[in-house]
Amino acid sequence: MGQEILNSLPLFKELDKKTTDHLLDLFKEKTFLKGDALYSIGDIHREVFILKSGHVAIYNNKKEKIKTLDNISAFGFTSLFIDKPTCSHTLIAETDVEVFYATRQEFEDLAYHNPAITSCILKYIASELRYWRDGPVDYIQSKEKHVFMVFDAKSYDRKYFGLLEEQFAAINYEVVYIESKLTRETVALAKKAKIVCAFVNDVISEDVVQRLHAFGVEMIAMRCAGFNNVDLKACDQAKLSVARVPAYSPYAVAEHAITLIMSLNRKIPQAYNRTRIGDFTLSTALTGFDLHGKTVGVIGTGKIGKILCGILIGFGCKLVCYDIFRDKELLANPNARYVDELDELYAVADIISLHSPLLPSTKHMINKESINKMKNGVMLINTSRGGLIDTLDLIDGLKTGKIGYAGLDVYEGEGEYFFENWTAQVIKDDLLSRLLSFNNVIVTSHQAFLTHEALENISHTTFTNVQEFVAGKKLDQLTNTCNNMK
Structure with missing residues (x-):
């Protein structure tokens, strides 16, 4: 000692x-x-x-x-x-x-x-x-300052929000970091906060909202684009303002989707593991395919999907797109076309990439029925929301060979595992363990957003949302409000 x-x-x-x-x-x-x-x-x-x-x-x-x-x-x-x-x-x-x-x-x-x-x-x-x-002097905040409490705070959150602490101080807020996710078990930690900052796997249910309101919390600042984990109806009833970061770096997510496509296609994990032990032989197990000329189905052509389309067109791919709102530039591009029905996309796409929000209408849109309509050996990429895919049906598709590859940056049961270190513990989620066992599946830990530019944009946009709130804007008056998106 x-x-x-x-x-x-x-x-x-x-x-x-x-x-x-x-x-x-x-x-x-x-x-x-x-x-x-x-x-x-x-x-x-x-x-x-x-x-x-x-x-x-x-x-x-x-x-x-x-x-x-x-x-x-x-x-x-x-x-x-x-x-x-x-x-x-x-x-x-x-x-x-x-x-x-x-x-x-x-x-x-x-x-x-x-x-x-x-x-x-x-x-x-x-x-x-x-x-x-x-009382614990290091935790009790001065009466003059309000508390901006960052839940599920990681090292990168501390770094990039830390760069803005002077700006927070200028609007009379002190930043407090909490490593725990915001859930019904940890909501009591928000007792001293006026604004809480939450992320994708925090669980902001009705009872959590009610507790936050009782503690005097007035705003939930989401530092992500998604808000399906927030009970917006309960927030409106409690007059809690909710804002988000609608776009931090669409390039980061689109480029990560391309990374998954290329890594799966060219067997990069297998090649890396071979050369690390001195095996430089080539075999059919490492054989990929030319991306040039392949048909890629892009479901969702918002900011991220549109950027992905631009990259894929650069590779020489043919694009089949599906979205309720059709992008004018893609409509005019001879290498891209929109379809009215997803079934048509499923039937022709060699690769399918998901870029849709998670809504009741899109939950488990990739399921046994839709998988059966796809080409044999299709590659499926998801950098959007885990709940878009029925994991059990995906595993069945992988076992039969109907799905030839899967690249997943998100997983519908990720809440307990993603963003945490489980190397010394047993992963008890059988579906996640099964996915990790396939040699034609790559699972990354919801890291598509994780670039310097994205983290900088997240912290700055979150601060701007807070600044608007402090200046008097509330609920749906906020530029990036979620309150009118129920």
Whole structure:
């Protein structure tokens, strides 16, 4: 553990070397993974901890986050003075966490024979009592500033919103980052916010909206284009303004769709794995096809779909397009044509790329019936919304060979898994596990948007939406409102 770690703790900094050596012999090492509970409310305290690295969040019985323990801190020591102590708070690893621990009994025995340790612990308890009496100073915001709370915050969100913190300060807002997704289990964390910022896999259901309204939240700023995860009717009833980022970088998503097409076609994952182990042989397993001359069906020709069409025309492809709203430039292009029925597109397309919003009318538009109408060996690409595809029917199509390739940046059950690290855990979603087992399927983790330009646009547009709200625009007065899209 090291003398320097003990000396950095206020709890033990006054101990002499002999006592410190005893402590070093006593403590053992343990690792908790992100999301693990070190203790839950009602658990019996059996260990004392020193946090070596990582972050541990403390939640009260209302599931409100009240404090974060950072690198090099001690906890559990107040339990030494309580008979049969039970944990009054829940401690969750916000990141992977390394701790040193000793059993309560071992530490009690050492402290009993060394008054210096007992003295240190009493001073520590005094500081803890002051903390719980006066409140967590690092979390309580100044009365002058409102809180803009970013849920499901990742490192790139912190980076790009961080560049705008001065602008947020100028309109009297402080940015607070929450790693957890916004759900009914975590909504209590928004108690101090006036505006919450949410992403694609946050679950903003009716009961979440009602809680947000009760807490005094007045706006939901979505930092994405989609809003199918928001109960807009409940938001309107609660007079909650909802804005989105309608376009951050259509080029990023269109180019990712092309990446999936080319990677599947030219067997890039297989080729990469071969050469990494020194296998430079060629075989029919690596054989692809010329994209030039192929017919590509593009379902949805909005900003992203239209850009994809331009790239595909550059490859020499023939385009068959479907959209309720037809783009004038594509109508005039001799290499593209619109069809009135999806069945016609299914029948002729060698590749099909989805760029539609997820609506009741489009949910599971790719299903057993539509797959049966497609050409044998068709390539299916989805960089839009996972719910457009019935995953079980897709798997059946892959097993029969009706679908020859699938490139998926989205998945209908992605909420629990995408944007998170599951390398040390078992993926319990059987459909996702099955998809990952096919050698003619590429699954990426909803990363099509992830470019510097897109992240910059997301943060700037979100700030503009907030700025409009602060200036007095509400509900459907906002430029990028969702309130009139029910």
